[in-house]
Amino acid sequence: MKKKFLYILMLTGILFSGCESMLEINPEDEGVILESDALNTKQDLTELLNAAYDVVNGFYGGRFQRTSELLSDNVVLRDGITDEMVNIYKRYTTGYFTDNESYDQAYICILRSNLVLENLGNVSGLSDTEATQMAAEAKFLRGIAHFAVVRLFAQPYGYTPNNDHLGIVIKTSSKVELLPRNTVAEVYNQIITDLTDAESDLPESNSNFAYATTWAAKAALAQVYFQMHDYDNAFSKANDVISNGPFTFITDLDEAMPGSTEDIFRLVSSQTTGKTVGGDFGVFRCDGTNIPNIRIAPDVYKNIVKAGAGDARVNAWYQVFNAGAENEYVGLTKFNTNYPTVPVLRLTELKLLRAEAGILKSSPDKATAIQDVNDIRERAYEGASKNLLETATDEAVLNAARTERRLELMGEGYHLHDLKRRGADGEDIVVRGVDWDYVGLVIQFAAAEANEVFVPNPEPN
Numbered sequence: 001m002k003k004k005f006l007y008i009l010m011l012t013g014i015l016f017s018g019c020e021s022m023l024e025i026n027p028e029d030e031g032v033i034l035e036s037d038a039l040n041t042k043q044d045l046t047e048l049l050n051a052a053y054d055v056v057n058g059f060y061g062g063r064f065q066r067t068s069e070l071l072s073d074n075v076v077l078r079d080g081i082t083d084e085m086v087n088i089y090k091r092y093t094t095g096y097f098t099d100n101e102s103y104d105q106a107y108i109c110i111l112r113s114n115l116v117l118e119n120l121g122n123v124s125g126l127s128d129t130e131a132t133q134m135a136a137e138a139k140f141l142r143g144i145a146h147f148a149v150v151r152l153f154a155q156p157y158g159y160t161p162n163n164d165h166l167g168i169v170i171k172t173s174s175k176v177e178l179l180p181r182n183t184v185a186e187v188y189n190q191i192i193t194d195l196t197d198a199e200s201d202l203p204e205s206n207s208n209f210a211y212a213t214t215w216a217a218k219a220a221l222a223q224v225y226f227q228m229h230d231y232d233n234a235f236s237k238a239n240d241v242i243s244n245g246p247f248t249f250i251t252d253l254d255e256a257m258p259g260s261t262e263d264i265f266r267l268v269s270s271q272t273t274g275k276t277v278g279g280d281f282g283v284f285r286c287d288g289t290n291i292p293n294i295r296i297a298p299d300v301y302k303n304i305v306k307a308g309a310g311d312a313r314v315n316a317w318y319q320v321f322n323a324g325a326e327n328e329y330v331g332l333t334k335f336n337t338n339y340p341t342v343p344v345l346r347l348t349e350l351k352l353l354r355a356e357a358g359i360l361k362s363s364p365d366k367a368t369a370i371q372d373v374n375d376i377r378e379r380a381y382e383g384a385s386k387n388l389l390e391t392a393t394d395e396a397v398l399n400a401a402r403t404e405r406r407l408e409l410m411g412e413g414y415h416l417h418d419l420k421r422r423g424a425d426g427e428d429i430v431v432r433g434v435d436w437d438y439v440g441l442v443i444q445f446a447a448a449e450a451n452e453v454f455v456p457n458p459e460p461n
Helices: 002-016 042-054 063-071 084-089 100-122 128-153 184-201 214-227 231-244 279-284 298-305 313-317 347-360 366-381 394-408 414-424
Strands: 075-077 263-268 294-296 318-321 329-332 341-346
Touching: 042 100, 042 128, 063 075, 063 084, 063 100, 063 128, 063 279, 063 294, 063 414, 075 084, 100 128, 128 184, 128 214, 184 214, 214 231, 214 263, 214 341, 214 347, 214 414, 231 347, 263 347, 294 298, 298 318, 298 329, 298 394, 313 318, 341 347, 347 366, 347 394, 366 394, 394 414
Parallel strands: none
Antiparallel strands: 075 294, 263 341, 294 329, 318 329
């Protein structure tokens, strides 16, 4: 049974890696989940759910982050690169030069999650409690996968007054059918439904937070609401995790590493088994013989990273190579490891989200926002020398939260979506020379996706 099931999963992966449309793959084609005993037992379904977890690495293991950074203004691309990163960096993706990996892997995750949900009542040896948790895990995975794709492949929430602009296709079944793109409003509603359902039925702990928990669902919902400008709900969800969850904010910068007590949901490598995650962060690596393809923009390093005298993050996370020469560049060193842990959701990001939402929500909570910013700054400056005072204005606290968010999350893909969110919220935002809603800041779908009902994104002129 196990060999047959692994063969089925392998065949599924082969089908999904081809040029065929991701939305037209039939899990019953070519013998995939076709044989009557393919999903008969609890073990079969568990392996399928684990396979859905595995492909999260295909989008949140560095690929989504890499693409988001290339579109934004934190980084520059190494000269001589000829792959799709050039098109992404130049904001001119096409059906043939796009981020196929993030899209494909996210929809593989969605398909496998849907198959789990559809087969819960068809397997033996599964208790009601186990079925409820597996359904919740599948919905969590489906929710975060849709969230990754909609942020890269559609204009942000708030681009139109009713959010009736084109989003992505919502897939909540494994049925093969031609589907038009749903609106961004519909996509976000589905994400919220999935994550809210998951929040109710997930456990508080699950395999050392390498699997979904109720806290992970709450944290993901905080990010979703934040992107929707729903700062009240974003603050509430983040506050719940920070105040009531089992996670500890690390006050020593040297110890605030992935794999710490800050991680809410993480992807984990294993040196023992040879399993690695986060491989797509390799484009940043600058240790040993690694020459990074993505570097920190010189003006960002000079004017933003080094702006705070005494900031320990400068020496901890950055290195200047070939100083003073024509080929000088700045490397981001935080990804220099062979067996990384990738925190998809973690406490530092939630604290900075809570700080910004605390100022922007309908009834501001400036005291909490100041404390969150000061927690980050005390760690970065090894003391209270840069702390905000209680008398700081709302504007000063907001700017501080945004600055610290950019500094703390450098290279992790958040900055682009923060800028788009702020632009859609009415700010005059320019991203490396173009307005926040420039069509080139939205990734183009692969050519195979276009059909009589699926409208691709416009290409830049």
